[in-house]
Amino acid sequence: xxxxxxxxxxxxxxxxxxxxxxxxxxxxxxxxxxxxxxxxxxxxxxxxxxxxxxxxxxxxxxxxxxxxxxxxxxxxxxxxxxxxxxxxxxxxxxxxxxxxxxxxxxxxxxxxxxxxxxxxxxxxxxxxxxxxxxxxxxxxxxxxxxxxxxxxxxxxxxxxxxxxxxxxxxxxxxxxxxxxxxxxxxxxxxxxxxxxxxxxxxxxxxxxxxxxxxxxxxxxxxxxxxxxxxxxxxxxxxxxxxxxxxxxxxxxxxxxxxxxxxxxxxxxxxxxxxxxxxxxxxxxxxxxxxxxxxxxxxxxxxxxxxxxxxxxxxxxxxxxxxxxxxxxxxxxxxxxxxxxxxxxxxxxxxxxxxxxxxxxxxxxxxxxxxxxxxxxxxxxxxxxxxxxxxxxxxxxxxxxxxxxxxxxxxxxxxxxxxxxxxxxxxxxxx
Numbered sequence: 001x002x003x004x005x006x007x008x009x010x011x012x013x014x015x016x017x018x019x020x021x022x023x024x025x026x027x028x029x030x031x032x033x034x035x036x037x038x039x040x041x042x043x044x045x046x047x048x049x050x051x052x053x054x055x056x057x058x059x060x061x062x063x064x065x066x067x068x069x070x071x072x073x074x075x076x077x078x079x080x081x082x083x084x085x086x087x088x089x090x091x092x093x094x095x096x097x098x099x100x101x102x103x104x105x106x107x108x109x110x111x112x113x114x115x116x117x118x119x120x121x122x123x124x125x126x127x128x129x130x131x132x133x134x135x136x137x138x139x140x141x142x143x144x145x146x147x148x149x150x151x152x153x154x155x156x157x158x159x160x161x162x163x164x165x166x167x168x169x170x171x172x173x174x175x176x177x178x179x180x181x182x183x184x185x186x187x188x189x190x191x192x193x194x195x196x197x198x199x200x201x202x203x204x205x206x207x208x209x210x211x212x213x214x215x216x217x218x219x220x221x222x223x224x225x226x227x228x229x230x231x232x233x234x235x236x237x238x239x240x241x242x243x244x245x246x247x248x249x250x251x252x253x254x255x256x257x258x259x260x261x262x263x264x265x266x267x268x269x270x271x272x273x274x275x276x277x278x279x280x281x282x283x284x285x286x287x288x289x290x291x292x293x294x295x296x297x298x299x300x301x302x303x304x305x306x307x308x309x310x311x312x313x314x315x316x317x318x319x320x321x322x323x324x325x326x327x328x329x330x331x332x333x334x335x336x337x338x339x340x341x342x343x344x345x346x347x348x349x350x351x352x353x354x355x356x357x358x359x360x361x362x363x364x365x366x367x368x369x370x371x372x373x374x375x376x377x378x379x380x381x382x383x384x385x386x387x388x389x390x391x392x393x394x395x396x397x398x399x400x401x402x403x404x405x406x407x408x409x410x411x412x413x414x415x416x417x418x419x420x421x422x423x424x425x426x427x428x429x430x
Contacts, residue, residue, distance in 0.1 A: 047059075047409035101173065104173070192252070203253070312356065316351055381405045
């Protein structure tokens with residue numbers, strides 16, 4: 001049982017999730033013309049839900065041995081689960097027991113109805129069993145990232161820290177302590193309602209806190225890079241997070257409202273939510289943070305690569321709610337990030353509506369970044385060798401050099417696992 005699998009099947013039944021190509025950076029070694037760099041993100045706390053996976057080093061070995069067998073030379077190891085840490089942190093509570101009121105154990109009638117809507121095929125007993133599995137995972141006494149770096153490097157894998165930088169809860173019930181203690185720093189909707197957990201980069205205190213997480217990872221782990229995931233955005237009770245046009249229904253925090261009034265002489269509530277001036281001003285704090293990340297990168301002797309995951313014009317959130325691209329829908333000025341060199345690599349998340357495809361998302365991101373940043377392709381771990389060869393060929397035709405397969409633990413469920421491992425490893429550039 002996997003939380004992503006049943007949520008995805010419940011909410012996105014009938015959606016086609018396709019793979020798109022990608023390419024690595026100028027500092028990457030030349031890739032054999034018949035091969036591509038293959039990679040995958042990995043969530044230890046999700047893989048541990050599968051039957052028979054041992055806790056500790058042996059479980060990590062199982063996971064990373066599987067990645068190596070598939071030819072996935074770059075593994076993006078999840079460092080945060082909602083607002084909790086999957087590594088040894090002095091800033092965040094370790095993942096483990098959830099809050100009493102959580103997605104799997106809702107207290108209000110409205111929240112119980114929401115759980116039923118998200119998980120209609122699960123029985124109460126199944127939900128309880130899954131929650132118990134989660135709460136048995138004690139990250140206070142096990143450093144999954146440190147173990148992954150140690151063993152991954154032994155077997156020749158790169159281990160990058162995957163940081164869901166824009167998220168302080170997941171579902172709900174694993175909220176960060178910083179968010180809990182500082183409701184004044186949370187997002188605000190146009191109607192003034194505060195989000196349950198989502199932190200606004202408009203506040204210097206939030207930027208300092210988020211940057212401290214990255215500093216901690218860089219200081220304490222010999223990671224091979226940082227993978228900033230901007231699309232995961234917290235408590236599902238806040239959906240939808242966009243208006244009917246797909247424009248972000250957030251950013252109405254007091255500092256931004258004051259800035260807009262001062263700059264344009266009008267209250268942003270008196271212009272449309274999609275007013276270009278208001279959209280761009282709300283995107284500025286995220287760009288400021290990315291500039292700080294670049295400075296942090298250059299203050300580190302290793303100068304590790306920074307990759308980011310963003311959206312695209314066909315993106316959706318939650319219950320298929322429209323997101324009108326990165327700038328309007330997510331308040332991410334990806335074009336400026338590319339122009340200023342704030343990232344090394346970028347990938348468009350593979351969630352599509354309105355006829356979108358992986359190829360369309362890839363090309364849109366190439367255009368948005370004006371060729372200044374290497375774009376990765378995004379796809380799901382293939383079901384068959386034929387699926388892999390199709391996706392590989394698509395990546396090649398678009399000129400991509402790397403494929404990001406979402407998500408690593410799915411390989412354990414593939415009926416053709418052995419055949420897939422052989423096919424992928426033969427096509428993998430190391």
